[in-house]
Amino acid sequence: KISKSVKAICINKSSLLVTKNRVTPLVKKYWIQRYNLFSKYDQGVKLDEEGWFSVTPEEIAIRHAEKCGGRIVIDCFSGVGGNAIQFAKTCEHVVAIDIDPEKVSLAFHNAKIYGVENYIDFVVGDFFKLAPSLKGDVVFLSPPWGGPDYCNIETFSLDLLKPKDGYTIFQAAQKITPNIVMFLPRNVDLHQVEELSWLSSPPLQLEVEENYVGSHLKGITAYFGVTVTPGKRYKSWVS
Numbered sequence: 001k002i003s004k005s006v007k008a009i010c011i012n013k014s015s016l017l018v019t020k021n022r023v024t025p026l027v028k029k030y031w032i033q034r035y036n037l038f039s040k041y042d043q044g045v046k047l048d049e050e051g052w053f054s055v056t057p058e059e060i061a062i063r064h065a066e067k068c069g070g071r072i073v074i075d076c077f078s079g080v081g082g083n084a085i086q087f088a089k090t091c092e093h094v095v096a097i098d099i100d101p102e103k104v105s106l107a108f109h110n111a112k113i114y115g116v117e118n119y120i121d122f123v124v125g126d127f128f129k130l131a132p133s134l135k136g137d138v139v140f141l142s143p144p145w146g147g148p149d150y151c152n153i154e155t156f157s158l159d160l161l162k163p164k165d166g167y168t169i170f171q172a173a174q175k176i177t178p179n180i181v182m183f184l185p186r187n188v189d190l191h192q193v194e195e196l197s198w199l200s201s202p203p204l205q206l207e208v209e210e211n212y213v214g215s216h217l218k219g220i221t222a223y224f225g226v227t228v229t230p231g232k233r234y235k236s237w238v239s
Contacts, residue, residue, distance in 0.1 A: 026148075027052040036213055037082065043113050046106050051080035053148045056183060057218055060211045061086040064140065064181055067227050071137035074176060076127040076169075081107030081120075083140060083183075088116035095136060097123045099163075128164070131172045138227060139173040142183040156185045158192045170196050178204055179225035186210070186217045193222050208234045 030037070030052040037055050038045040047055065056064070065086040073087045078096035080103055087094045088111065098104050101124045111117040123130070144162040158166025166184075173180050178200055184193065190208060197206040207223040223229075 024049060033057070038110070040113050045110050045113055047080050048102060048106060050144075051103070051106065054144060055080055055082040056142060057213050058082065058086070059213055060183075060218060060221075063211065064183070064221065065090040067223060067229075068138045068140070068181065071179075072135075073138045073140055074134055074136040075140045075142075076131075076173065077141065077143045078107055078122075079103050079142075081110045083142060084120050085111050085114045085116055087140070088114075088119035091119075092137075094120045095123060095134070096120050097125055097127050097130060099124070099126050128172050131175050134176050136176055138179045138181060138225075139176050140181045140183075141169060141173055143169055145185050150185050151187065153187060155189050156187045157189055158184075158196075166192070167196070167199070171199060174200065177225070179227055180204075180222075181224070181227050182222045183211075184220045184222060186219050188220050190220075193220070196222065197224060207232050 026049055034041045036057045036059070037047075037052075039058055061083045064083060068087060069090040071091055072093045072095075073091045074095045074097070075084045075087060076097050078084045078098045081096065084094050084096035084107060096104070096107055098107070104122050104124045107120075108117060108122050111120055111122075143166075145156070146160055146162055150156055150160070153160070161169060166182075170180065170182070182193075182196075193208060194206065197204040204224045205228040207228040209221045209223065210217055211219050211221055
C-alpha cells in the first residue's frame, strides 16, 4: 500500500535503472555486485546512488527475514526496499518507513518486481516521531552508516550512525518492542553492541552474527529478544 502522492513522485535520473554505460564513479565498485544486492536486478530494479552502497545484500536480507518469520516487522530505515521485500516473503506483515519520499517510491517499485507490494505498508515519515505510535512484533534497524568511508575506520562507534547515534536509535525502537534486529558495519565496536542489551531491565538476550557473502564479511547483525537463537551468542553465517 502506498499513498497516491508517493506514487506520483517523479524519479530523477540518478534513480533510474543504471546500465553499464552509465555507472557513476561512486557506484562503479558496486556494479559488479548488483545481483548480490537484488537477484532480479535485470527485471527493472531501481536504486538511487545511496542505495548502491547502503542496501543489504539479498542473501543477508533473506537471513534476517528467516529469523523474523511469521511476525509483524517494522523496517525503520527501509531505503530502496532490500530488507522489506524479503520480510514480506516470510512475515505476517511489514511496515517500511523512510524519511525520503523518493526512496519510498523506489522501494514500492522494487517490491512490485518481487510481487510482494501488497504485504508492505510504505510510509514516508520520521521514524523517531512515529515510534511512539507504532505497533509490531519486531523492529528492524539498518540506519545509515555514514557512507562508504565507514570501512576506513578501525573501530566503528555507534555514535557514528545516522541520523542519530545508535543508543538513541535503539531506545526509540524499544518504545515499540524489545525484539530488535540491528544490521551494523563489520567493524562495529562489539562492546558497544553489548551495551545496548543493558538498556533494558532485565538486560535483553543478545546474539551477534557475522554475515558473509561468499568469503567477504559484509556486516554484523545483532539480534535481541525473541529473535535470538537459544544457546547462541556469537556465530558466523555464510551465504
